[in-house]
Amino acid sequence: MIFIINHAKLLLCCTVATALFLFLYIPQVRNIEDVDHFIIKGDLDAQFYELFKSVFNNDEFFIIAFSADEASLAPSLKLLKNITDDLEKIKEIREVKSLTNIDDTIGSEDFFTVRKFIEKIPDDIDALDLIKKQAINNPLYRNNFISANGKTLAVIVSAHNRPDDDYYRHRLMEQTQKILEKYNHQVEHFYLAGKTVTDTVMSNYMEKDVSLLLPLSYLLIALCLYYFYRNLRLVTLGIVNISFCLGSVMGFMGIAGITQNSVTSIVLPLIMALSLCDTVHLFSHMTAQLLIEEPNKDAALSKVLKQIIWPCFMTSLTTAIGFLSLLVSNIPPIREFAIIASVGMGLEFLFSFFLLPPLILFMNPEKLYADYHAGSFVAKFLDMAASCVLKHKTTIIIISATLFVISCILSLQIKAETNIFDFFPKNSLIRSDLQFVESELAGVESFDISLKSDEIDAFKNPDKLNLIEKIQNYAQSLQGVDDTLSFTDFIKDMNQSFHNEHPEEYRIPNSRKLISQYLLLYDSDDIEDFVNSSYNHARISIRISEHHSPRQQMIFEKLGQFIDSIDHRDVDIRITGRTLQDLNIIKDIFSGQMKSILLAVGIIWVVLFAIFRSFRMGLISIIPNIFPIALNFGVMGAVGIPLNTATALISAVAIGISVDDTIHFLLEFKKQKITRKPTLNVVNDVIHQKGRAIFSSSLILSIGFGVLTLSSFVPTAFFGLLCACIMICAVIADIFLLPAILLYL
Template structure:
């Protein structure tokens, strides 16, 4: 640090490079919030799903719902047919399902034929009411592309594998542009499905970035101006924030990590933490100026006061963030790794580069704006007086509060529901609800059956076994729609026998099944079976969105399959529902591992810093207690432990311990200089208490800004972290000094002989 003080030009060049160099890298950011990237690449569900997609289409789709009395009129059907054909020609689209493209099996004098449910070339051959009746009586269309009410129909776009959220956005834009071009915009009532949800999350991410990044920076810079009234402070702070956030996000990109809604929290978080470090550094500069120091001497005096606390502040916060890297959910792990890097970079700039710049170019006077600081001094002065004079009462009240809070933690529910991430008035929520009311649930589950050899799924006993599983699922309230190979075989058998209802069953002859499958010339068949007829999938649409409800269904299904094996076939579960439900287990494991890791690392760092077991223990207590309060509030308010809130523990405790470090450092230095406990606490609060209170104010303001997000987990993350920081400040200003006072009294209590 002192070497760099003699090279201010080098410090300026380095700071400029940190601001400028990440620019080209940032242009390569991969916006991708697709569900797949949240799972470990080697997770069994991910490996199986990847292998399955080599033989079967994607299960993620985008659904356009059209409503009104005219959806079976000739003009509408012509337009929906033309739109389906245009979309199917797009390179990104694998297939379009609509009333004009879905297969329909019907009897013919020669046996049966497979033709479009509604052929756009033969619209004049039937009346609109006749087409409606044909669609409603079809075995597969109702619930998939036709509403039971007869007043709505859907167009389902199934793409080839898409690499990121921007490609999903382009697909939705293609769909909406096609709808407008074909004159169907007035009939469109909803756009839903997992692709539409991903696009909604992408838009929320971009909106958050546009609001939160400049918003958090503005709050921090305004508070720095309010406290120090120096334009140089504001300018240097703005450059420092840019020099921290730019390289951090560039690192995320260089590590080939996608930018997700989790990653979107990084820029405002790093901005807040950087402002906190700057606050302590400039506050030390102010105190040095008040003591008569000028120029380089003022900077040196400031560094002597805050260098060690800021360093350990950075280490503890980085430890808290780095603990998230143990999570199996990749965006959370990447968030922790990049966040830790950003915090350490911020400390390096504040302690290494800024002092050289301030020593060289800071020539103006430092005046403490009395009105700005008077309220802060009153708060800290009152806290010091109360903690010293009523130490026993403070600790007792804190203990009672924790005792009340701890039982509430058991009410915290681990749950992830992608469709609850937006409020009830959000367009994606309303669209999803409408599609599910008119058609079926949007959560896809696949039950995959593997026969012992090629053509083995043509055997009637195996088809009956699959059908038995399907019947069990259809009886579940979570299931809205299902489709399977046995359904298609039974439909062909029914049509071949002149549509006699008695023949809508699976035939007893393997040869007859093989003959049906051989002459089938439609496209729907290979959605449910591979071309070797050795593997089949039972497609299920669920109305369940929450991971717990889906896990309960899958557990029951596994129990059923184990108790009643499907003939001699192997089976497994796949699809979005399987991937999504597995996330709950990963969240629990990641949260526990992260808590253990952060608590262990912080305890070790406190022991290294204070070189005292009692002092290290005292420093941990005021920071673990607010963590308990956060989880208690989650339990009381019913806030779920999900992807975003799972990070709160590590982030909050990593930040909260910063104030403890600054207070304890100042207190310990004064005690070593011979001050009494009361005097050491009073002087520390006078100097450091002001800074940590101001820092908490800016941090709380910046995290409360996150609460404006349309994405509910981000809003909950901001609110709960802000609450945790306020609780941590109260514990630091009241409970920590009270513990120190009580500890001193116990050590010096006279022993009666």
């Protein structure tokens, strides 16, 4: 304390210089628009998936669909061709396919040729009807490029794999939208769905959230400060502290190369609220009575710092520990969140005690130290709380224990979910577009089955093609699977064309020699996405409209069981793809959740045990902090809020933050117990002395989290809502449950 007072100017210069240095790196903070950023690093499935994509190209695609003209197909096909031709000119696009540029096999007896499915768009109604009928009847086209009822046409756009280009998808979608704008007057609406669209919309939502939530957080926090202290100078000091802390955290993100994504973007409003907690405790001790006792401003501030710096250091440490417990997760954004948030706590403590005190010393103390208005509601609440605890301690403990047990039971209903479309509001355009595309065509979720043999030309063998067909047929029978496509489908199409388009010849030929002959005749690169040049590695592409993780898992399990039940001794078969990565993320979220809770509780208990030097006090301090966590999971289970990449952060965040007020309460309790006063009197005094700061900081945190409920991103909104509720439960636990336990024991 003496050091801070005696070296105020030096500390002010050092902290400002540190902040300005970090501010320089704010422009380097990048927004990430790729949900692949969530894929678990080092995961064997993820490694296999990358190798798989190196053979069969990137499997990312999106669909542009529109309703065909009911009066005549010609205008719709011309529009389709114009859009296809324009999209092919965009260098960001790997491949564009529609009815107007896909290849078709046209055959006669013992011969076929490959040409464009539509070489010229006819005006004749009969010719148009024939094109429509042929497209619908072709399994390669139906539900991909045209709906089964012929009322919807589609363009499938494939993207490049550019993981190091953060703005690749944004450019791709921007150019696509420019092209579609030219034709908006010709259709009612263009429906866009697929991973590229989803990632871009997520990025746009995130930018919108930052531009809305940060200014709103500033406003609400300033109003809270003014309500509690009615002093514009203190409000200004609080805002300065927030700004230095927030800017420094963003600068650290730039230095560390940590991107801003749907998880790490939560850190910014969180840090704003947390950076004010120590400030509130500092301001709450700067009373007019203290200035009367210590007229010298240096001595007065030194006394304030002596009272709060140790508790505030311990609360910052335990909060950082809560955040760092998330490092057990294998999901990169969650680990990044842990790093940023814990560093933010260090910076918050730095600025609260090495920036604010020097600034306070440079100001007139009579303008800062005052009998601050805490609001009649707060005073009445603390009086009621103290009276209730003293009279009904046993009842409080019984009610709390009952709620804890009920919450634990309800928490068993929580389900993990990575349904990306539940991340968006129900009335959002992206969800309505998805519903249209999947109702008219096939689903936009996809995964693959890899089949690999050591034998060159293995998949020219009819037996191997029959194996592919057997797996396809089973997959197609599963609920939620909309479409399957493989090399076998092309071979069957060739065989039908080779036999003068006879419907019964849409099958796999029995002759390997005939299959080899087909492949010599087939002059198209369409099969390159389904079999390699050595014909020993094949792929089954499966599109599904099932987005809920448990039902996706069921599809994978059934497919896996079927594959294990059939004979494929000389073919290595493996399920891979994006959907599998999402399910692996879910499993890691579940396991990481329990690990982070246990780790946070364990380390924090050790820290608290060291602080209080008492096993019993350390154990008591954990109880009021586990209580709000249990209530949170109970609420999630009761109302069906899923566990996802955002809500998985709540437990570690809540444990780290809610323990802060417990530390302040127990340190004051321990201090007053030394005076040998009766426990009843000590509890009453501590509730009134620490209650205002505890209530103020908890309210500010609740508002800080509450701002997140305005997010356009549903998981972030749930995160904010649940954390705000936890802060309310935590203050109730510290004001009611903790004192009741102390009295009872």
